[in-house]
Amino acid sequence: MxxxxxxxxxxxxxxxxPDEMAVNGGCGETGDWEGRWNHVKKFLERxxxxxxxxxxxxxxxxxxxxxxxxxxxxxxGGLGCELLKNLALSGFRQIHxxxxxxxxxxxxxxxxxxxxxxxGRPKAEVAADFINARIPDCCVTxxxxxxxxxxxxxxxxxxxIVCGLDSIIARxxxxxxxxxxxxxxxxxxxxxxxxxLIDGGTEGFKGNSRVILPGMTAxxxxxxELYPPQINFPMCTIASMPRLPEHCIEYVRILQWPxxxxxxxxxxxxxxxxxxxxxxxxxxxxxxxxxNIRGVTYRLTQGVVKRIIPAVASTNAVIAAAxxxxxxxxxxxxxxxxxxxxxxxxxxxxxxxxxxxxxKGKLSCLQPAPTEHPVSFFSxxxxxxxxxxx
Numbered sequence: 001m002x003x004x005x006x007x008x009x010x011x012x013x014x015x016x017x018p019d020e021m022a023v024n025g026g027c028g029e030t031g032d033w034e035g036r037w038n039h040v041k042k043f044l045e046r047x048x049x050x051x052x053x054x055x056x057x058x059x060x061x062x063x064x065x066x067x068x069x070x071x072x073x074x075x076x077g078g079l080g081c082e083l084l085k086n087l088a089l090s091g092f093r094q095i096h097x098x099x100x101x102x103x104x105x106x107x108x109x110x111x112x113x114x115x116x117x118x119x120g121r122p123k124a125e126v127a128a129d130f131i132n133a134r135i136p137d138c139c140v141t142x143x144x145x146x147x148x149x150x151x152x153x154x155x156x157x158x159x160x161i162v163c164g165l166d167s168i169i170a171r172x173x174x175x176x177x178x179x180x181x182x183x184x185x186x187x188x189x190x191x192x193x194x195x196x197l198i199d200g201g202t203e204g205f206k207g208n209s210r211v212i213l214p215g216m217t218a219x220x221x222x223x224x225e226l227y228p229p230q231i232n233f234p235m236c237t238i239a240s241m242p243r244l245p246e247h248c249i250e251y252v253r254i255l256q257w258p259x260x261x262x263x264x265x266x267x268x269x270x271x272x273x274x275x276x277x278x279x280x281x282x283x284x285x286x287x288x289x290x291x292n293i294r295g296v297t298y299r300l301t302q303g304v305v306k307r308i309i310p311a312v313a314s315t316n317a318v319i320a321a322a323x324x325x326x327x328x329x330x331x332x333x334x335x336x337x338x339x340x341x342x343x344x345x346x347x348x349x350x351x352x353x354x355x356x357x358x359x360k361g362k363l364s365c366l367q368p369a370p371t372e373h374p375v376s377f378f379s380x381x382x383x384x385x386x387x388x389x390x
Contacts, residue, residue, distance in 0.1 A: 005363040021179075026104060027207050032137065032142050037062060040091050044248055046335055049331050065091040069331050071156040073097040074147060076123040079164025079200050081113045083322030087162075088138040090328055095131075096158070098122040098143045098150075102272065110238065110313035162198040162327050164320065168227050171199065175212070175220035182215045194329050200323040203228075204310040209322035210357070211330070217340050218357035226357075233312070239359045245295035248288040249304040253281050265301045271306035280305060318344055379388065 044061045052059075071092050073083050076099035087095060103111075103118050103126060113130040114123070124142035131140045143150075147170060153176055155161070165171055175197070196211040199220070212219050237243070238251045258270055262279050270276050270333040282300040288296045302308065322342055327334040338354065346353045 018209070037066075039093060040065070043328075044332055051334055052133075059123070061334060062091065065331060066093055068094075069160070070094040070117050070158050070326065071096070072155070072161045074161065074163035075099055075165050075172075076113075076127040076142075077101065077107070077164065077166070078110050078122070078316040079202065079320050079323075081111045081127060081162055082316050083162060083200075083324060084113070084127055084131050084140060086320055086324035087327060088135045090171060090324060090332070093138050095126060095138070096141045096146055097124050099127075100144065102144045104272065110311055111318060112313075134198055144325050148175075152177070156181060158195060160198065160330055162200075162323055164200050164316075164323070166201075166225075171220050172224075175214075178212075178214045178217065179316055193215075198323045198326050198330075200319040202311065202315045202319050203316055205312055205347045207315045207319035207344045207346065209319050209326065209338070209344070211326050211338045211340045213340075216359075218359045223341075224358040242291050242293060243289070244305050245284070245293055245297075245300060246289070246304055248293060249280065249284040249294055252283045253305055256283055269305065272286050272304070277302055277305060284291060309313060315344070315346070318346075 009292060038222045040062060041059075043058050045059060047055065048055050069092055071087060071094065073080055073087070073095060074097075076084070076097050080099065080323075084095065084097060086300045099122070101123050103121055104113050105116070105119050105125055106125075108114055108116065108119075112125075118126045122142070122144035124144050128140040128183075130143035131138055151171065161174070163171070163174065163180070165174075178197055180194050181195060182191055183190045194216060196216055197214065197219075198209070200209045201207060221224070238247050239255065242248050242251060253269065257280070261267065263276065269280070277298070281296070281298050284301060287295045288294070322344070326338050339354055339356050341357045343351075343353045343355075
C-alpha cells in the first residue's frame, strides 16, 4: 500500500513547489555557488590523455570563459536553442545571438526555449530572455536583425562565432565577412585576426559539424560541393504536366501568384503570413484536383513555400553538442579541436565520420560576400528576361 501511495506523494510535492524554484539571474546578477563549476574544472584544472600537448592546467582558462570570452551565436532555431543552453551551462557568460525570424507554432515541438505564448515574437529575444532568466550571471544579448545588417566592427568584437543556419547564402556571407577581417604582413597571416567559425547543420536524421579557421583551414567556399543542391522542378512539368503535389504548389507559387497578385500589386509572397499560405494552399488544391493529384496539404504547402528542411530534435541536440564542444576546446586551448569536418547519420543505426576538408586556393576563399537579388520567375517566363539581366 505504501508503494502505491509513493508516486502520489511525489506528485503532490512537485505541485507544491514554488514557481520561483527555477533559479533566477542573468545579465549581471550574482548567482555563483560553491561547486557550481566543478564539472568544468575537471577539464581545465588537470591534465589527461586527450588534453592538448601544450596545455597547462590552471584556473585561468575558467576565468577567461566566465569573465572575458565573447561569443556570437547566429541562429536561434532548432540548433540555436540547443547551442545557447549548452554554451551558457559550460560557463560562457557573454553571448550575443542573431536571428531575423519570429516564432511559429510549428517550432514548439523541438525549439524548447519557446512556449505557445511566444508565437509571433522574435526568436532571438525570447531565447535570450529565457536563458537570462534561467541561468544566473549569463548575459545573452539578442539581435532581431539579419547578419547583413552588421558591419566589420561588430564581428570583430567576438572571440568565436558559432552558427546554426539553414541557408547556404547566409553561410557564404558570414564566411566572406570573416575572411575580409584577416590581415597579412609580408604574405604571412596574422593569427590574431582569425575569428574561428564553428558551423553546424542538420537535415532529418543527418547532420554535420565543422571547425573553420579563416585563412588556415578549409572554409565554406572550399566545400560548396558538399551542400545538397536545392530541389527544383522543370518548368515545363510544372506548367503543363504536373505529377506530384509539389508540382501544383510550385505552379501557384511561381506562376499564379505573380500573375494574379492576390494581395495587391507588388506584394511579395510571405511564407510566414497565414493568409498567403492559405491562398497558395487553396489554389494548389484546386489545380491538383484538375489533374487528379492527391496529397496537397496545408503543411506540405508550408514546406514547399518556405523550403522547410525536415528537423529532428535529437539530431539538433547531437550536432549542437558537437559544436559547443568545439567552442569549448578552442576557447580554453585545453584540447585539440576537430580537424575539421564531422558527419553524423543515424538513419539506420549510428554512424559518424571525421575527415579533413581540403583548403583550396587563397583566391577561392576570398570571394566577396554573396548578395541576394530578387528575381521574378514569372517575368522570366512571360517576358523572356534572362536570369542575369539587371
